Amino acid sequence: MSGLSIHNAGVRIDGRWLVQGVNFAVAPGAVTALVGPNGSGKSTILRLLAGLWEATEGDVELDGAPLRKMRRRDAARRLSFVPQDTGIDFGFSVQEVVEMGRHPHRGRFESFQENDRQSVARALDQADVADLAARPVNELSGGERQRVLIARSLATEAGILLLDEPTSNLDIDHGLEVLTLLRRLANEGKSVVIALHDLNAVMRFADCAVVLDGGRVSSRGVPTAVLTEETVAAVFGVRLERLQRQDGSPVLVFDRREDDSVVGV
Amino acid sequence: MSQTSIPAPPKTTVSFWRPRAALLYFPTVCVLLAIAAVAGISIGSTYIPWETVARVIAGHLLPAGWVDVNGVTQAEQVIIWMIRVPRVLVAGLAGAALAVAGTQMQGMFRNPLAEPNVVGVSAGAALGAVVAFVTGLAAASALWLPLCAFVGALGALAVVYSITARAGRTPVATLLLAGIALSALLSSVTTLLVSLSFVDWQVSAEIVFWLMGGLDSRTWTHVWICLPFVTLGTFVALWYTRDLDLMLLGEETSASLGVNVERVKKTVLTTAALLTGAAVSVSGVVGFVGLVVPHAIRLIVGPSHRVLVPASVVTGALFMIGCDLLARTIHPPTEIRLGVVTAAFGAPFFLYLLRQRGKALGYL
Known part of the structure; x- marks a missing residue:
């Protein structure tokens, strides 16, 4: 089975189950929203899907193979994770940050190739940050920075994007801007999974909602039907x-x- | 998909001036480094003209008979080749080691104000060396002091790391806190040993001077002791430059881009400990180099480690050779301790940086 799916997965830390018995497949070319109160397991599931955490039980599969057995770089070419914005304290230019998205494709001392350049240019364009390319990333507004981080994800050419509350630090306008961008990317064929608090945004931008309650999936389906x-x-x-x-x-x-x-x- | 073209960056942006600054930076610093090295060999209790310095060095490096060293006195030859050249080389190596270690630590901790000492490495090296003095090992053979300093540095790191590691992960905040606590503990043991050593005035004077850092009576042995570690450490640092760049974006981001975060952390910490151990074992405790040099370079050439690491090598060497020259010449015939000079330059600059950062963050 192609794509990303999670099978009966649970994570236990210090004897407490953060999530348990989670089952679902990420819909290809669609926006899937993880919703639920604080502590319901949205971030945990995203980290499982991204392969950053390993499930205590159950499995995450990417294109039919268990993610935990995959080399990090191989996984990084197929799925990309954008954590909650923590800010960047160092003055890399936007161009440099987006170029870092090419890391999983490049050998250690391999120089930047033509296809790397094309991917970066396309990513800057898709996320609408090409005009910011030369600016230091630590001087951008929150909305601009979030779009740059999405551009960095796009530069990996991964088909699956995972984002942890991409709009949490943004004002209304910038939040809508980021969600519109994600919607457009899904329309262009990317599979997008986002953790989101705003249920109205879920209704408007997501194709599928996965409702989490106390670390378990309580329901999932079309947002209008589920919420x-x-x-x-x-x-x-x-x-x-x-x-x-x-x-x-x-x-x-x-x-x-x-x-x-x-x-x- | 629309056709993409990236507009040429306007000239006020980092993309424009940073590569140019880096291009200018290396030749400039290398020229200054050469001048400082020759000055460091010429200037001292006996002044020796730079032509003589050049001739003696060339005479040693080139095949016999190529350079005419007639007319150079035996004393001058000894002063240049046996005393001042090793001293300048040790200064350069120690400075480069501390600066590279500082660059790596700042990258790994994602904090431009980190330095090797934050994980207790310097304090461990200092304690190891003091133990070598107190037990008399340091007097027995020149190799014991560096060995003890290395053991101290790596031992301190091992303790901090094993306290912090939990389920294969080492949160950097915990690493920092454990490092600070262990540093305090090791320093108190060092102080205890120093205070006990005062029964033998000569030993205690030696220790106290050593703790202030200094490069007096360095020999070729000291050069050979630290050269392999500094070379190895710098190569490892160069190997991991791209991983460190990615680490600046955050651990989860770099992990999701294919970086093996825990392995990078382990390697960087061990390398920084080796480099610091190498520096401390030949120059004593010299503060602020690992903090100030990388930060100053970053302001000019930007945060990319591909440029930052080699720049640290040359700039650290330049800074240390310059400081040592000052330490010897400010108040002759007494030498001012090297640690005093580096701190006298480093501390005010550090305070200035804090002030600037404070302003940027709005709490000063």
């Missing part, structure tokens, strides 16, 4: 109300029941 009042109430403990925008697309609004009197609902 029901019952599921949201059970997993997040909040009341969901579905409104409609003028174009007919749904908008979710949330309330904490006990706070109603405080905010005057």
Whole structure:
């Protein structure tokens, strides 16, 4: 089976299961969103899928072979992980950062080849950061930096992109910009997996939602079908109300029941 | 897919000036290094003209008969070849070693203010050397002191690493904290040994002077002791330059790009310990070189280790030879200890950097 899939996987650290019995396949050419409250296992599953952590039980398979037996560099050519933005303290230029994405393709002292240059140029273009190429990366805004990190991922030419809350440090405009970019990449054939808190963004940008609750998958499927009042109430403990925008697309609004009197609902 | 063309970078950007700065940097520093080396051999209690220096060195390096060394006194020949040349070489090697070790540590810790001592390596080397003095081993053979310094450096690293390692991972923050704690412990043991050694004034004076760093009465033996380690360490550092660049983006990012993060960490730490041990064993404790030199170079040539590591070699050598020259000539006939000179330059610069960083982060 091609693509990335996770089979009955669990991770136990210090006797506590962070995730357990997780099963799903990453849909090719689609945006899959991992949703769930803090501590529900979104980041853990992303790290399992990226091969950064090994499952205590179960397995992650990439193109039919267990990821744990694969050489890091081989895996790095096929899937790419963008962690939550931690900032970069050193003044590499954007061009240099994106060129680092070619690492898994290059021998230790191999110089930059024509195909490396093409991949980097394409990645800069796709992530819309070509005009920033010469700027030092530590002087960019949060949205720009996130796009640069995505460009670095694209330069690996990996077909699968894994991103841990790519919009968490961004304002509304930059957040939408990054999600639109990911949507476009999926339309162009990439498989994208993102951990995301914003359920409205999930409804709008994702093809598939995987809802996590206490380290287990509670439901998954098309976001509009999965994010029901019952599921949201059970997993997040909040009341969901579905409104409609003028174009007919749904908008979710949330309330904490006990706070109603405080905010005057 | 649209046709891509990257616009030529405007001239104010890093992509424009950084390669040019690097291109200018190496010739400039190499010329300065040659001048400093010749000055370091010419200048001293007896001044020897640079032509004589050049002739004597050429006479030793080139086949016999090629260079006419008639007219150079026996005393001058001995001063140049047996005293000052090894001293300048040891200074250069130790400076290069400390600067490369500092560059590696700063890259690995993703912190431009890290240096070899943060994992306790210098403190371990110092303790090892002091043990060699106190036990009398150092007086027995010239090889014991370096050996003990190496054992101390690698031993300190082994302790810090094994405390930190957990399930095959070594979080760098824990590594730092363990290093600081072990440094304090080792320093207190060193101080204890020094205070106990005061029953024998000569031994204690030797130790105290050594702890302040210095290159007096270095011989060719010292050159041969540290040369292999400095060469090996520099080659390893060059081997891992791209991995270190990637490590600057964060451990998870570099791992996801195919870097074996734990292996890089282990190699970098061991190399830094070897380099620091090599430097400390021949020059005593000389502070701030590993901190200041890499940081200063980075401001000019940028953060890429491919440039940074070779630049550290030449700049570290230049800095140390220059400081040693000052240490000998500021207040003749007394030599000022080398550690005092490097700190006198290093500390104010370090404070300046802190101030700048503080401003950038908005807390000063």
